[in-house]
Amino acid sequence: MTKVGYARVSTVDQNIDLQMMALRGVCTRIFEDQGLSGSTAVRPGLNAAMRFLKPGDTLVVWRLDRLGRSIQDLIRLIERLRRRKVEFQSITEAIDTGSAGGRLVFHLLAAMAEFERQLIRERTIAGIAAAKARGTRVGRPPALSEEDRRAAYHAVIDVGEDVEEVARRYRVHPRTILRSFASVRSSSSLPEQG
Numbered sequence: 001m002t003k004v005g006y007a008r009v010s011t012v013d014q015n016i017d018l019q020m021m022a023l024r025g026v027c028t029r030i031f032e033d034q035g036l037s038g039s040t041a042v043r044p045g046l047n048a049a050m051r052f053l054k055p056g057d058t059l060v061v062w063r064l065d066r067l068g069r070s071i072q073d074l075i076r077l078i079e080r081l082r083r084r085k086v087e088f089q090s091i092t093e094a095i096d097t098g099s100a101g102g103r104l105v106f107h108l109l110a111a112m113a114e115f116e117r118q119l120i121r122e123r124t125i126a127g128i129a130a131a132k133a134r135g136t137r138v139g140r141p142p143a144l145s146e147e148d149r150r151a152a153y154h155a156v157i158d159v160g161e162d163v164e165e166v167a168r169r170y171r172v173h174p175r176t177i178l179r180s181f182a183s184v185r186s187s188s189s190l191p192e193q194g
Contacts, residue, residue: 002057003089005030006049008066019062022091027060055085063092071113078106143172146187149180157181 005023007030009016016034023030029052033045046067053059059081061067067090068074078088078097087098088106096102128138144152148170155161156177167174 002029002054003027003060004049004053004057005060006046006067007032007062008043008045009034011035019066022062023060026089026091050080053081053084053086058087058089058096058098060089060091062090064090064095071109071116075110075113143176144170144180146183149184152177153181153184 005027007019031045031049033043089096
């Protein structure tokens with residue numbers, strides 16, 4: 001039942017002392033990252049702390065933002081800890097997943113994060129629908145221009161060139177060439193080739 005501390009500052013000129021002082025009063029072992037952003041995927045100190053933690057231990061931070069930059073990051077990390085049977089504690093926010101109240105706060109945070117994801121999803125869908133209604137093309141640009149699609153169609157269907165050779169010439173996958181034929185046929189009212 002070890003309390004393991006984690007401290008982080010974003011830049012090397014920031015002072016980590018306040019965090020370390022708070023963690024020393026609670027933890028038997030402390031890991032740290034200095035000069036690393038919370039959005040950085042590779043944090044050696046946090047990775048070492050995660051390797052050190054055993055079931056029944058508690059990961060302790062001075063403040064939530066020392067662990068992750070977004071609620072989603074925090075939720076993912078705390079969920080990873082939960083699966084490993086490791087508790088989580090934030091000193092400043094008084095969150096402790098080892099208590100009923102702490103678990104409640106964590107679940108509220110998770111629910112808010114899910115709500116935020118759903119709002120973003122709904123706004124994205126509405127934005128795409130509005131763009132389509134305005135006639136704006138949505139998605140990435142086509143790999144082949146209309147002229148290239150027609151030329152590829154002519155090369156394969158009329159001249160009899162190999163699809164793979166034509167695809168190499170246009171630097172696309174053969175499936176892209178074959179899919180482009182549907183738009184050439186529909187725009188030109190060309191007959192289907194069997």
